[in-house]
Amino acid sequence: MERTADYVVVGAGSAGCVLARRLAESGADVVLVEAGGPDRTPLVRKPGLIAVFHNVPRLKKKLDWGFSSTPQKSALGRRIPQTKGRVLGGSGSINGMLFVRGNRRNFDDWAADGCAGWGHDDVLDSFKRMENWEDGATALRGAGGPIRVTRQRDLTPASEAFIEALIETAGVKRNDDYNGEVQDGAGIFQQSVHEGLRYSSSVGYLDGHGLPNLTVLTGATVERVVVRDGRATGIDVVAEKGRGTARRATIRASREVILAAGTFGSPQILLLSGVGPAAHLREHGIDVHADLPVGDNLHDHMFVPMTYVMDTARHRGTAPYFASGVVREWTKGGTWVARSVFEAVGFVRTGQAGDIPDLQLHALPWSYPFPNQDAPVRHKVDKRSALTIMPTLIYPKSRGTLRLASADPSAAPLIDPAYLTDPDDARLLLDGIELVRDVMANKTIAGDVKEELSPGPGFPDRAALAKELPNRATTVYHPVGTCRMGADERAVVDPELRVRGIEGLRVADASIMPSITGGNTNAPSMMIGEHAAKLILRA
Numbered sequence: 001m002e003r004t005a006d007y008v009v010v011g012a013g014s015a016g017c018v019l020a021r022r023l024a025e026s027g028a029d030v031v032l033v034e035a036g037g038p039d040r041t042p043l044v045r046k047p048g049l050i051a052v053f054h055n056v057p058r059l060k061k062k063l064d065w066g067f068s069s070t071p072q073k074s075a076l077g078r079r080i081p082q083t084k085g086r087v088l089g090g091s092g093s094i095n096g097m098l099f100v101r102g103n104r105r106n107f108d109d110w111a112a113d114g115c116a117g118w119g120h121d122d123v124l125d126s127f128k129r130m131e132n133w134e135d136g137a138t139a140l141r142g143a144g145g146p147i148r149v150t151r152q153r154d155l156t157p158a159s160e161a162f163i164e165a166l167i168e169t170a171g172v173k174r175n176d177d178y179n180g181e182v183q184d185g186a187g188i189f190q191q192s193v194h195e196g197l198r199y200s201s202s203v204g205y206l207d208g209h210g211l212p213n214l215t216v217l218t219g220a221t222v223e224r225v226v227v228r229d230g231r232a233t234g235i236d237v238v239a240e241k242g243r244g245t246a247r248r249a250t251i252r253a254s255r256e257v258i259l260a261a262g263t264f265g266s267p268q269i270l271l272l273s274g275v276g277p278a279a280h281l282r283e284h285g286i287d288v289h290a291d292l293p294v295g296d297n298l299h300d301h302m303f304v305p306m307t308y309v310m311d312t313a314r315h316r317g318t319a320p321y322f323a324s325g326v327v328r329e330w331t332k333g334g335t336w337v338a339r340s341v342f343e344a345v346g347f348v349r350t351g352q353a354g355d356i357p358d359l360q361l362h363a364l365p366w367s368y369p370f371p372n373q374d375a376p377v378r379h380k381v382d383k384r385s386a387l388t389i390m391p392t393l394i395y396p397k398s399r400g401t402l403r404l405a406s407a408d409p410s411a412a413p414l415i416d417p418a419y420l421t422d423p424d425d426a427r428l429l430l431d432g433i434e435l436v437r438d439v440m441a442n443k444t445i446a447g448d449v450k451e452e453l454s455p456g457p458g459f460p461d462r463a464a465l466a467k468e469l470p471n472r473a474t475t476v477y478h479p480v481g482t483c484r485m486g487a488d489e490r491a492v493v494d495p496e497l498r499v500r501g502i503e504g505l506r507v508a509d510a511s512i513m514p515s516i517t518g519g520n521t522n523a524p525s526m527m528i529g530e531h532a533a534k535l536i537l538r539a
């Protein structure tokens, strides 16, 4: 197949679907290329079925790249799963649907660090354009956009009690909209879900797009960007043809190639294309087109699961419970299957915090695998009703790398987030665990708690927890930063998202974040898609 388009967008994930749609709306001819398959399955689109998908390896294999980290030296040599969506909608098709913009300070910090045009006031319109917020438009929130955003509803008594206990213990206020004026406080999670449908960027931006100039190719894996005389002219693709057969093709871009293949995919494609650290490329026999720090600055959020047996959490992690939920959803609707599994959230400041919250608390009324989620099958989940709290480190100091294991594009990259290598990260997680213990001992909730299941009484104090932390800390699946945006030699892309030293090539996805946002990363990734379209179309 030979094809030429104005723009070739690589990766139909959270950012890529947004970008491709917006470019096509301008009248340009756009090809969006995705390695995974279509997303029209209830497994993806019915929010609660994420619980089933993550527990059944056969299903997970169909929608996930199946990556793991390299052995983590500060985490007992563990290989920690690096789940990443391989399907239309990308990770936004398999994620928890929590909708969090981050702290406005994050974007002002990006701007102060050399990313002109990415301060909060600059990106606000891109956030607003994307969303259809249930309370309607305000100066800070958007209405009428493609992504429906609703508050979680019908909270279990356990989650309600957690919010009250957090307010009393941490001295924070109830916050009705952490995506509004202030982030601090305790309240109800917002989700990209409406009437039992997941609003991934594929659902919001691609479903029924009706644009004849937008071509979406699925089952097509991009091996490299074709670079001639310092300019990206197109991409080399391998398309699955069924029954194990494949066809190779080149798709040319008359204007630009834009990588939106995510924090692992975009740097891997750049490295395979000869854009990256020169010595590393030469080691793999790859000709160097631009010597750039591609794959550096990998960082991620971490948490430690803390599970409390509570009848008021109501849900049970058993096969019959799941089955009855699914049947009730299909016959009556409005069950837990129609919503995210997360209910309550807190943004609080530990003793290490500056002037914005540095700890996020996720609460879900379900038991959780323990001691960690490393096993491909979640083998140890208590069957009783339980509330799990995830104290989450939102500004990790540890920085890792992504590198090639091989010049073979089908080989998984070496993903080394260097978890917990900066001792401040473990200290903050320990502060978070201690805070959660205090919260759960507060009188507004303590009477309903039957037992701390995890970490549990075997780890009674900070010293014991510190020893156990490397065995329990795990990822929230928010990797960012491997194609850092900036204006200095640490940058892979400039603030217009252009790859330094190569014409006609940009990156637009979570990999460009110079530093991670304070909260779940899906909304910021979709914002990056919106903002990139603006930058490209005004160029």
Ligand SMILES: Cc1cc2nc3c(=O)[nH]c(=O)nc-3n(C[C@H](O)[C@H](O)[C@H](O)COP(=O)(O)OP(=O)(O)OC[C@H]3O[C@@H](n4cnc5c(N)ncnc54)[C@H](O)[C@@H]3O)c2cc1C
Residues within 6 Å of the ligand: 010, 011, 012, 013, 014, 015, 016, 033, 034, 035, 036, 083, 084, 085, 086, 087, 088, 089, 090, 091, 092, 094, 095, 096, 097, 098, 099, 100, 220, 221, 222, 223, 260, 261, 262, 263, 265, 266, 269, 476, 477, 478, 479, 509, 510, 511, 519, 520, 521, 522, 523, 525
């Ligand atoms: C299990 C899980 C739960 C999460 N929960 C939440 C949550 O509740 N809330 C939240 O805000 N965030 C959550 N996240 C994180 C969030 O989903 C991601 O930060 C976001 O989706 C990243 O968007 P992206 O566009 O950078 O990459 P992705 O959405 O990962 O998209 C990249 C796309 O590129 C494709 N691709 C990669 N390589 C190639 C190639 N060589 N050729 C062709 N296509 C390629 C991939 O298949 C994928 O479709 C979660 C993530 C996971 C994995």
